Amino acid sequence: MGDRGWRVSAWPTIRELAAELADDRLDGAACTGRASLFDAEVDGEDDTDRAYRLDAAARICHDCPVLVACNITARELGGQAVGVWAGRARGVPRPHGRPKAGAA
Numbered sequence: 539m540g541d542r543g544w545r546v547s548a549w550p551t552i553r554e555l556a557a558e559l560a561d562d563r564l565d566g567a568a569c570t571g572r573a574s575l576f577d578a579e580v581d582g583e584d585d586t587d588r589a590y591r592l593d594a595a596a597r598i599c600h601d602c603p604v605l606v607a608c609n610i611t612a613r614e615l616g617g618q619a620v621g622v623w624a625g626r627a628r629g630v631p632r633p634h635g636r637p638k639a640g641a642a
């Protein structure tokens with residue numbers, strides 16, 4: 539994988555911390571070590587790059603052995619579960635220029 543300017547950090551991300559706090563249900567997660575791919579936002583990323591990245595993350599989820607447990611965990615975390623969880627993007631910024639659903 540080439541360098542796309544994604545943030546790389548030695549510090550655990552919110553997702554990794556949440557996974558540790560949740561319990562052992564997410565052991566064996568396919569996203570282990572790939573947290574930045576699943577984050578809601580990445581510095582310097584435009585709407586198109588975000589859409590491709592989140593789609594790639596969601597495809598990884600489809601083969602994840604803990605998909606069901608991840609979905610349960612995400613529901614338990616509510617608004618704290620941001621980024622891609624269980625194949626679904628949650629709490630990610632809307633693309634620029636796109637109105638809220640239901641806006642007139």
Ligand code: SF4
Nearest residue numbers: 567569599602608624
């Ligand atoms: S379903 Fe996706 S976000 Fe959840 S643990 Fe698996 S790879 Fe990670």
